[in-house]
Amino acid sequence: MRLQFPLKHLVSVFFLLVFTQINAQIFTPVKWTSRVEKISANEFSLIMEGTIDDGWHVYSQFSHPDGSMPAVVKFADAKGNYILSGKTSEGKTEKEFSEAFEVEETFFTHKALFKQKVKITNAALTKIKATVEYQVCKDRCINDEKAFTFDIPKVPAAAIAPATEIPETAVPADTAKAEEIVNDTVKKSTTVKSGDTAGTPKKGAPQSLWLIFIGAILAGMLATITPCVFPMIPMTVSFFIKQSGSKSKGKFNAFFYGFCIIAIYVLISVPFHLFEKLDPNMFTEISTNVYLNLFFFVIFIIFAISFFGAFEITMPNWLANKADNASNSGGLLGIFFMAMTLIIVSFSCTGPALGFVLGSVLSTDGGATILTFAMLGFGLGLALPFISLALFPSLLKNMPKSGGWLNTVKVVFGFIELALAFKFLSSADLVLETHILDRELFLAFWIAIFGALTLYLFGKITLPHDDQLSHISVGRMLFGLLTLAFTVYMIPGLWGAPLKMISAFPPPQTYSESPDGFGSNTAGALPVLPEGAVYGPHHIVSFEDYGEGLAYAKKVNKPVMLDFTGKTCQNCRLTENNVWSDPKVLAMLKNDVVLISLYGDSAVELPESEKYVSKATGSEITTVGKKWSDFERERYQSNARPYYVLMGLDEQNLNEPIAYTPDIDTYYKWLKDGVSRFKK
Structure with missing residues (x-):
């Protein structure tokens, strides 16, 4: 007798085995x-x-x-x-x-x-x-x-x-x-997210080299429309065109003048390369150095007050005089000292912008190379108007005239400097964990600063060097509306809104007076937590101990969802933020299952009586995190996180466990399937 086994059944068994192998295996990458x-x-x-x-x-x-x-x-x-x-x-x-x-x-x-x-x-x-x-x-x-x-x-x-x-x-x-x-070149690649693969450059990363370079160019260009620099542009360009004897030589001298501005700023970064060779860890230490961040906070406050018109920061007169005298020597050397004179005498306006560039780069651990790129960008941005107008002198007559609007630009810079100062103060506070500048207080300062900037732009606040206004320009009104919209955008952040547009600046939500967000969605949360339970993401009632969670599930007759997670697991956070937040998924997590979140990276020490040697690996299990990691490895033959299991009260799986699943519909169908099987 020949045993018949249809082909379609063989195919089904094959895919079942493959799927099981994918979702339950020990990875050793x-x-x-x-x-x-x-x-x-x-x-x-x-x-x-x-x-x-x-x-x-x-x-x-x-x-x-x-x-x-x-x-x-x-x-x-x-x-x-x-x-x-x-x-x-x-x-x-x-x-x-x-x-x-x-x-x-x-x-x-x-x-x-x-x-x-x-x-x-x-x-x-x-x-x-x-x-x-x-x-x-x-x-x-x-x-x-x-x-x-x-x-x-x-x-x-x-x-x-x-x-x-x-x-x-x-x-x-x-x-x-x-x-x-290891490869000498530090390559930029993405932290893996939904749809990403490692090694794929992530566009727009805040610390990317090109973004810093472009930002520095913009800072340099903005510095040219200040009272210290803007009036000197037509005077300097006209000097080169008229005094050089010929148009071609005038253009060359103006171009060389711009090149010297760039070179001087790049030279400022050279000592940092020497320091980095002596101590390769210098920039890493700077990025988390409390005292340096506090220093930048104070410096930015001083710069902001200076821009508001309380006083003026200038370089020593003797230095400016020496550079000016050297510029009279003529030739290319004289042009170099003319560029140096510009940098010295305009320091009261360019200094804060330059301080922003230095502070932003030095407070990261990007290294001296990024600093050089930033200084190159700043010098290029400052030199561009001089070079462009020398090459196309006909544009000079189209330049706006100097006036009170230049002081308005300077004051706007002052407000921005004031806001950025609190970023450095926040960095110091985060390192010390003093909670003096929690997320809510940081946002309150920013709302107040940009709110005041809005009032200034609408002419409701005037400062010492401002002209009397009978009306405001259309451009000023539009910029005021922009800052007003930004101020209103930040207000919900006080109650826990994520504020993704500025997420790199304020402290994270966990570093706040109300980590879950005041007025957050607590629908489905119990008025009194069960014994051993805590509030997890989105106020979901969760257990962090397997035995306690299983006992509660039996008491309320609900299936269990095991969440093998980690405090430092990025894809776990992405699932919680992007998938669990979906209303239909969130409703099921709050009402239809008992969530048990087991943190595989918890460093809490186990009592001596609970320490043991793993049967799977032979390693000594000494912490809570190792205990749950070993539990996952031994029971489910998996060591991945996140890893989700739906099981009944008999501790048997209701359906196939899943790993990281960024698609909301797929995740919801998996949840619904498991709960439906439990009810049957």
């Missing part, structure tokens, strides 16, 4: 190797290198702590055996702004390299154990760890020096050896 390199008789480099699968990326130790989980490198039993020479250094990394966390993140693609120098203090030592805990992400995120055992060559007793503690110094970039292993 990083393959690790290690080695020991000898430096001296008792000094060694311990090197851990990971090969990362295409499309995945591993976060650096030095990635922003408010973003995805940074890597952590730990060394065991150092006391009495060896000394760590500074912190673990790294190979080359890439940077990208994360819209989900609103911070710049640092990560590896293709190759991850960690290198630690050690000095042996125990001649009998033969092995050193280390562990790297890391997060690797693509369309899902995995928290993993890798244990290493380094075999240490025999160290002569005579080479052992008395133990001396070596101060730790963060070293985010490795030396020449690391640079051989």
Whole structure:
């Protein structure tokens, strides 16, 4: 008798097996190797290198702590055996702004390299154990760890020096050896989002080189329409055209004059390249330095008050006089000193704009190269009117005349400087976590500043150097309407609106007096939380312990939705912000299931009685996060986050679990299918 099995059934079984394999498997996108390199008789480099699968990326130790989980490198039993020479250094990394966390993140693609120098203090030592805990992400995120055992060559007793503690110094970039292993060029790539793949450049990232360059050009061009610079443009261009003997020579001299302006600003950035070579971590430390951010806050406040007309910031007169005298020497050298004279005497107007460029770049960890690009852009923006009008002198007669409108421009700059000052104060507050400048207070300051700017533009506020107005111009009125609209746009932010247009400036929603948002949608929330429950995203009643959540589900006779998530999981946040917020999905999460959110990156230490060794990996489970990660791995053969499971009260799956699913309809159908099966 021949057994009949229809082809369509074979196809169905095949796709079922494939789908199950896709949604429930252990991902190992990083393959690790290690080695020991000898430096001296008792000094060694311990090197851990990971090969990362295409499309995945591993976060650096030095990635922003408010973003995805940074890597952590730990060394065991150092006391009495060896000394760590500074912190673990790294190979080359890439940077990208994360819209989900609103911070710049640092990560590896293709190759991850960690290198630690050690000095042996125990001649009998033969092995050193280390562990790297890391997060690797693509369309899902995995928290993993890798244990290493380094075999240490025999160290002569005579080479052992008395133990001396070596101060730790963060070293985010490795030396020449690391640079051989990892590509020299820091490439811009995206933090993976819906529809993205790693390695695809993300257009419009706030810290991109070209955006900073273009912004600096605009700042330079805006600086030319201030009272200190604008009147000098026609005078300078006319001088070159009339005094050079011929039109061609006049144009060349004007062009060289503009080139000198650009060159002087670029030269300002040169010392930072030297500082960066002495300390490669300089810009990283600057970006989070509390005192530097406070310094910029004070400087911007001073610049703003100066622009309002309270006083004028000028360079020393002797410096301007020397530059002016040198400009009389003639020739190309004289033109160079003419450019320097312009920069010095116009500092009271260009200084705040230049301070904005310097402050914006130095408060990031972009490096001296980005600073040079920014200074190049600022110099180019300032020089463009001089060069353009020298090449096309007929345009001179079309230039607007100097007048009170120039002071209006200067005052507007003052309001903008005042608003940006609070960005630096906020950065310092976030690092210290003092909560002095929470999100609501920050927005209140911005609303007040741009509200006052609106009143100024409508002529309701006048400042010391303003002309008396009988009317306002059409352009001024339109700009006033723009600032009024922006002010009104920010007001809902006080009650928790996301304000995506300015998300890079105010503190995140979690850093506020009301993290869930005052007046947020609490429909479906219980008046009294069940024991062990908390309010999760969108005020969904959630449990963070499996046993407590399951017990409550049995009590209310509802299915369970397991949410394997992480505090530093970007795709988890994207799902919560973009999918869970949909009204039909949110209604089901609040009313039809019991949500249990298990954080795989929680660092809360388990009680000694609850610590154990994982059957799946052999690793010691010591934290709440490791416990839930091991639970997911052992029960569902998955280590991805996010990972969603719908199960009945018998702890059996109602349908196939799913990973990161950005499509709202797909997610809703999956939820509805599981709940319907439970009710049957």
